[in-house]
Amino acid sequence: MENPWIAALSALFLWWFATGAILIVVRRAGTGGANVALAALPFLGLGIWGFTSTLQDTSSIGAYSGFLAALAIWGWIELAFLTGLATGPNLHPCPKDIPEWERFIRAWGTIAHHEMLILGFALAMLALGWGAENQVGVWTFLVLFAARISAKLNLYLGVPRINLEFLPEALSHLPSHFRMAPMNWLFPVSVTLLAFATDCWLERLLAAESTGARTGYALVAAITGLALVEHWLMVLPLPDAKLWRWMLPAPKPTQTKKTIREVHHGF
Numbered sequence: 001m002e003n004p005w006i007a008a009l010s011a012l013f014l015w016w017f018a019t020g021a022i023l024i025v026v027r028r029a030g031t032g033g034a035n036v037a038l039a040a041l042p043f044l045g046l047g048i049w050g051f052t053s054t055l056q057d058t059s060s061i062g063a064y065s066g067f068l069a070a071l072a073i074w075g076w077i078e079l080a081f082l083t084g085l086a087t088g089p090n091l092h093p094c095p096k097d098i099p100e101w102e103r104f105i106r107a108w109g110t111i112a113h114h115e116m117l118i119l120g121f122a123l124a125m126l127a128l129g130w131g132a133e134n135q136v137g138v139w140t141f142l143v144l145f146a147a148r149i150s151a152k153l154n155l156y157l158g159v160p161r162i163n164l165e166f167l168p169e170a171l172s173h174l175p176s177h178f179r180m181a182p183m184n185w186l187f188p189v190s191v192t193l194l195a196f197a198t199d200c201w202l203e204r205l206l207a208a209e210s211t212g213a214r215t216g217y218a219l220v221a222a223i224t225g226l227a228l229v230e231h232w233l234m235v236l237p238l239p240d241a242k243l244w245r246w247m248l249p250a251p252k253p254t255q256t257k258k259t260i261r262e263v264h265h266g267f
Contacts, residue, residue: 002060002211004218011067011222018075020244026082026168027248033083033170040076047072051125055132063216066137067223073121074144081114084170088112093176107156107177118145136216140223143197147227150190151234157184159234165241166248187231194228 001007029036050069054062080086090109098106108115122145129138155162158181167174201221208214 001064002215004205004214007060007063007215007218008222010064011219012226014068014071015223015226016243018071020248022075022079022082023166023244023248025079027166029083031169033168034085037076037080037083037085040079043072044076047076051137052128054137055129055134058133058210058212060212060215062134063136063212063219066134066216067140067219070125070137070140070144073125074141077114077117077121080117081111082168082171084168086113086117087171088114091173093173103177104156110174110177111152115149118148134212134216136219139220143220143224143227147194147224147230150186150194150227151231154184154187154190154231154234155179157181157186159184159187161234161237163241166244183235187235191228191231194224194231198224198228 001010025036025040026033047069050065050072054065054069057065077086088108088110089112090106092106094103094106122141125138125141129135132138155178158179160180160182162175162178162180164175198221201217201224205214205217205221208217
């Protein structure tokens, strides 16, 4: 488990498994998803405990534990979003032919509570982890946060490929706030910064002197690289939704499926 390649592959598997698990829970929950998210609060508590208890653990186990804790916290927040528990005050579709400033305000209103929840956790984890020996959990969460903001802005500005295949009924108003476009000005900036960040983590991995540090940098580099790949999947015609479709239960008859092409991005 101390091998950086094993750590990177572990990050890939955990990302795939966690995304699939959340999608399964959301699909099975149906309209009662908010109650499921509340019932999963102990999972969030476990993530918080794991994060705080590993801040001074510089071993490879500490790196894995911090990474898993950050994924647990992030996963619960995404579950709260997908089930409609933490979205935003605007639950209505976006009208057509409105000014851009109004469209932005309406789009922000659909995700405001979710974004403020993530920001609150990010600031708390940054404060708790400031100067700690093991910052794998902090960096993992911050990478996920930054990548998610970038992805949402790109969806708002317009990308060629958007998939809503796994979007639950509670969020059926979201597609009207997205935009299909050949390209936008932010996309090149996003992929450049993510590629630069991945390279920085790899550089630190090669320079690390301890096995714990190498494991931690491998985990964070892998999740940053995945964020880069997910951004490119907004452009490239690759059906990554097949990674999870085979493992999901059939949608309920009352569930509305609205799809804009066939690409889904991980949690």
